[in-house]
Amino acid sequence: MERTSRISAALIFIAPLAVLVALWAIIVPVLEVRPQIFPSVAAVGKAGLESLIDGSLVRHVMASVSRVAIGTVLAVLVAVPLGILMGVSRGVSAFLTPLMRFFSVLAGIAWIPIATLWFGYGFGAIVFVIFNAVFFVVAYNTLLGVSTIPMTLRHAAASLGAGRRAMLTDVLLPGALPNIVTGVRTGLGFAWRGLIAAEMIATDVGLGYMLFVARDFYQTEVIVLGMIVIGTLWLLIDRLLLVPLERATIERWGLVST
């Protein structure tokens, strides 16, 4: 029962995309759109196949995904402890909240120019941009998560003998986890967009770079291929990794998403 409903949900999700591709397959030859303006389905398919065979697509995807993964992991490792500290200490929270507000507006591609000055063109600058995109959202959501844990739960833990360490590992972290997961999901969305922008400017490999270079040669089929890969990869990450993670915490524990 659950299986069939999942399949039908997937079909409902895919159907509009299939319609879009069908329209594309019809319109481009009918209107005789020039390849320099927009490619045909076949041209994009061919470009995809070629880039798979020569390994360039895999190279670009691996470069992009590894940057996002490393930047995100680093950001979460720093943001979660900071968010918890803000959640338990009113002083720390009062001091850092205005800074968080300011920098969360800046987070993303506004950092690219200075990041390239600090880290040079390439890996470091891009990971830094990803880090910024994820860090502030996750820190803020962690703070939110900790501050929404009912005081009675902390009281209950304390009266059962929990010390500082157990309070952190058994109450604050799991209590904030649904918000942390939501934060990571939102942050990764920002990061993925920031990544493509940063790769257009600050590197020589990656999906953003692939798009940008193709433009110089009027290779619209490579540009569109890149766009499809970028969108599909994000949907896969979101549906196969982030949504199940959110479900596992929020629904299992009966917590309401904030």
Add this chain to the structure above:
Amino acid sequence: MKSLSLKNLAKTYFDAYKGEHVTAIRDVSLEVPAGEFVSIVGPSGCGKSTILNMVAGFIPHSGGDILVGGVPVKGPGPDRGVVFQSFALFPWKTVLDNVGFGPKMRGVPKARRDEIAREYLALAGLSHAADRYPNELSGGMQQRVGVVRALANEPDVLLMDEPFASVDAQTRMTLQDELSRIWEERRPTVVFITHDVPEAVFLANRVVVLSKGKVLAEVEVPISRPRVWDRLVADDEFKDLSNQVLALVRSA
């Protein structure tokens, strides 16, 4: 099991909204010998929950002493188990892990604390729910887990803050029957806060009536045990005592 003793307990706090100091507890002295069940009743705002929160160590007291087995209370600790009105179960832990939480904090190994938890769950007829999460249980079941979790940590004193106020009337009577049975079996020292007079009388050896931050009266409840609602509901002694306490509360 240890005694609890409150000596000239007082609580004043600064009400920022009113801009003045408010006296929540004026002067409360109370002796609860080891193994006794004491109910504290009183109208809303009489300070009964404030007393419990101070004894639990969740809020500091402004004057007097709180002694558990003769030792002054400093902050929350596992010597005083608490059962909350809102249950306060950890939603991310199974029932088994909720009940095993106290032993876990004492450093009891996993296998042994599961054993302890299962033993206490069996006491409340909850063995079948061990692997469920709290949100999968009814309110009555959740509070059974709340009581069992506090008991499984073998506290010196059990503090109960209107524990059955948020379950339906039918379930409440069942829970009262069960708590009465468990108390008769294990004889823990209990302080039970409630605004429900029949509940207070049904469960306790002694009922303390609180009014405006002071003890108005103490009423002994010599009704024989075991106590079950099937018997007490028509018991004249129970009715008389309930009416007596109710009159005191209404005069408060």
